[in-house]
Amino acid sequence: MSSPSQPANAPAPAANFIRNLVEADLAAGKHARRHWAGQPGTAADHAAGPLDPARIRTRFPPEPNGYLHFGHAKSILLNFGLAQQYGGRCHLRFDDTNPEKEEQEYVDSIIDAVHWLGCSWESDGETNLYYASNYFDWMAGFAEYLISAGHAYVDSQSADEMRANRGTLTQPGKDSPFRNRSVEENMDLFKRMQAGEFADGAHILRAKIDMAAPNINLRDPAIYRIRHATHHNTGDKWCVYPMYTFAHPIEDALECITHSICTLEFEDQRPFYDWLLERLAEGGLLQRPLPQQIEFSRLNLTYVVLSKRKLIQLVEEKHVAGWDDPRMPTLVGARRRGYSPEGFRLFAERIGVSKNDSLIDYALFEDAMREVMNESDLRRIAVLDPLKLIIDNYPDGQVEECFAPNHPLHPELGQRSVPFSRELWIEGEDFQEVPEKGFRRLFPGNKARLRYGYVVECTGCDKDADGKVVAVHCNYLPETKSGTPGADSVKVKGNLHWVSAAHACQAEIRLFDRLFRVPAPGARREGDAPELERNFLDDLNPDSRQTITAQLEPGLRDARPEERFQFERHGYFTVDRVDSRDGAPVFNRTVTLKDSWGKAG
Ligand code: ATP
Ligand code: MG
Numbered sequence: 062m063s064s065p066s067q068p069a070n071a072p073a074p075a076a077n078f079i080r081n082l083v084e085a086d087l088a089a090g091k092h093a094r095r096h097w098a099g100q101p102g103t104a105a106d107h108a109a110g111p112l113d114p115a116r117i118r119t120r121f122p123p124e125p126n127g128y129l130h131f132g133h134a135k136s137i138l139l140n141f142g143l144a145q146q147y148g149g150r151c152h153l154r155f156d157d158t159n160p161e162k163e164e165q166e167y168v169d170s171i172i173d174a175v176h177w178l179g180c181s182w183e184s185d186g187e188t189n190l191y192y193a194s195n196y197f198d199w200m201a202g203f204a205e206y207l208i209s210a211g212h213a214y215v216d217s218q219s220a221d222e223m224r225a226n227r228g229t230l231t232q233p234g235k236d237s238p239f240r241n242r243s244v245e246e247n248m249d250l251f252k253r254m255q256a257g258e259f260a261d262g263a264h265i266l267r268a269k270i271d272m273a274a275p276n277i278n279l280r281d282p283a284i285y286r287i288r289h290a291t292h293h294n295t296g297d298k299w300c301v302y303p304m305y306t307f308a309h310p311i312e313d314a315l316e317c318i319t320h321s322i323c324t325l326e327f328e329d330q331r332p333f334y335d336w337l338l339e340r341l342a343e344g345g346l347l348q349r350p351l352p353q354q355i356e357f358s359r360l361n362l363t364y365v366v367l368s369k370r371k372l373i374q375l376v377e378e379k380h381v382a383g384w385d386d387p388r389m390p391t392l393v394g395a396r397r398r399g400y401s402p403e404g405f406r407l408f409a410e411r412i413g414v415s416k417n418d419s420l421i422d423y424a425l426f427e428d429a430m431r432e433v434m435n436e437s438d439l440r441r442i443a444v445l446d447p448l449k450l451i452i453d454n455y456p457d458g459q460v461e462e463c464f465a466p467n468h469p470l471h472p473e474l475g476q477r478s479v480p481f482s483r484e485l486w487i488e489g490e491d492f493q494e495v496p497e498k499g500f501r502r503l504f505p506g507n508k509a510r511l512r513y514g515y516v517v518e519c520t521g522c523d524k525d526a527d528g529k530v531v532a533v534h535c536n537y538l539p540e541t542k543s544g545t546p547g548a549d550s551v552k553v554k555g556n557l558h559w560v561s562a563a564h565a566c567q568a569e570i571r572l573f574d575r576l577f578r579v580p581a582p583g584a585r586r587e588g589d590a591p592e593l594e595r596n597f598l599d600d601l602n603p604d605s606r607q608t609i610t611a612q613l614e615p616g617l618r619d620a621r622p623e624e625r626f627q628f629e630r631h632g633y634f635t636v637d638r639v640d641s642r643d644g645a646p647v648f649n650r651t652v653t654l655k656d657s658w659g660k661a662g
Pocket of ligand 2: 124
């Protein structure tokens with residue numbers, strides 16, 4: 062039987078394996094003697110600076126080629142969270158070494174999204190916001206060092222030849238005929254590559270490791286390529302650009318990163334990460350101890366896609382209204398939809414961090430959101446499918462105040478006054494002319510409570526020529542007003558919400574459903590023919606967005622963009638930050654309430 066405490070040799074709880082590792086490093090003082098130049102730099106730069114005041118350094122390194130999605134949020138919260146927890150710093154680094162794809166629009170949106178999640182790269186007097194393209198001089202210099210030390214060579218094989226000679230998982234590769242060029246020749250060629258003497262693809266710089274290495278990533282990986290392209294930051298200064306697998310470890314080391322956390326698909330790259338940094342540290346170019354790469358499993362969520370490529374496709378082919386479409390699993394979409402940063406935190410903490418690939422149920426994400434919002438959001442009243450209720454024995458023109466609590470869990474948040482009058486809007490589903498079994502709200506002869514108001518007795522309804530109910534009639538019981546001594550004199554089982562028709566704020570509300578109809582969009586399903594290839598776009602839910610006109614309690618007229626409320630019985634709604642106007646809010650449904658209202662509601 063298990064004892065209350067974990068046996069000493071038990072594996073660390075999966076959710077904490079990174080924290081455990083950081084704690085072990087801290088306990089061992091692994092990083093305590095690092096220096097920090099106050100900015101990124103080489104071993105010499107850092108040696109001239111003081112001891113690093115940060116106990117650890119982590120980073121979030123997006124490539125600015127798209128908007129951030131929910132998966133990135135997991136990585137952001139993990140990296141910034143660790144830094145905060147352990148007295149460290151987390152850098153925001155734009156990994157903009159690829160000249161073709163980056164755009165300022167993406168840089169701006171990434172900065173906004175990280176801030177929105179409540180994370181900051183500014184702490185303790187440091188501003189750790191970096192652009193990898195500012196390191197190109199160092200990177201080219203390091204490449205030249207590798208050439209001079211015999212660790213890199215210029216290969217002039219064609220791309221096809223290189224591919225053919227790389228070998229396979231079961232067969233070793235073949236050495237390039239250019240592999241044994243002299244240091245002088247390699248250096249001369251690399252300089253001329255930089256000077257622009259050659260066309261794209263004519264030569265490539267490769268690390269010289271082992272063409273027979275079982276790990277294909279160690280078979281002389283390419284480290285610098287010729288690319289005649291204008292870079293958004295460095296313009297036309299360079300016509301050679303580093304490969305990602307060369308650039309990334311160097312960026313980490315220059316920035317004194319202690320724990321370089323990435324997703325599992327980079328696991329096979331780790332040997333090269335370590336090989337490269339070792340060679341450069343041997344050469345005295347990088348400070349020790351070197352950063353350690355740690356992999357965790359990426360976030361996969363049901364009913365959405367979390368890949369920039371697919372998200373770009375949704376936007377470009379106009380399957381959604383844009384990156385910030387509230388149905389998009391992007392952080393701009395989440396913000397517009399009304400999801401809360403605190404909800405993301407709770408969700409991230411709950412799913413934890415592990416090395417096991419898993420598909421997380423979207424319901425778990427929604428539950429975390431509901432939990433946070435239930436606590437934080439003020440309650441308001443909205444009628445989404447308005448049906449007129451006429452109280453025939455209530456004086457025409459009379460208006461009185463009813464009081465509704467702002468938050469049932471927080472009486473200190475007070476209450477507000479909502480006007481009550483002869484004609485109200487109620488939910489269409491709260492009246493049934495012929496009640497089904499168990500129905501307890503309004504039907505002829507039945508009594509029900511208008512929440513925060515009176516008990517009414519239904520007397521009948523009006524119908525149009527097609528037999529559709531257009532108004533419900535009732536009489537109220539004056540002695541039953543909520544909050545007065547006689548309120549409970551009449552017991553009823555049904556309870557409904559309402560707004561005064563003369564005072565209501567009419568508003569557009571957007572209701573969202575899942576963007577995809579199936580849990581794993583585009584994935585093969587049981588029974589699929591072997592040759593069938595599915596396209597995630599075929600799994601789009603055609604009814605994922607619906608617009609309705611609702612009647613809201615009058616105070617909501619003044620709701621500000623991004624304010625969020627719980628509309629009683631319906632769920633959580635936020636004021637759309639794009640389409641709302643002063644006095645005319647448009648609402649997005651963030652998430653429904655748990656299906657807990659029950660028939661008695
Ligand atoms: P995508 O695969 O969606 O195109 P990416 O990994 O190419 O994303 P980057 O800009 O390179 O996007 O990612 C920045 C950081 O976010 C990386 O450290 C990456 O590991 C992390 N990240 C990306 N997607 C996920 C995910 N689904 N779960 C957790 N972390 C992620
Ligand atoms: Mg990437």
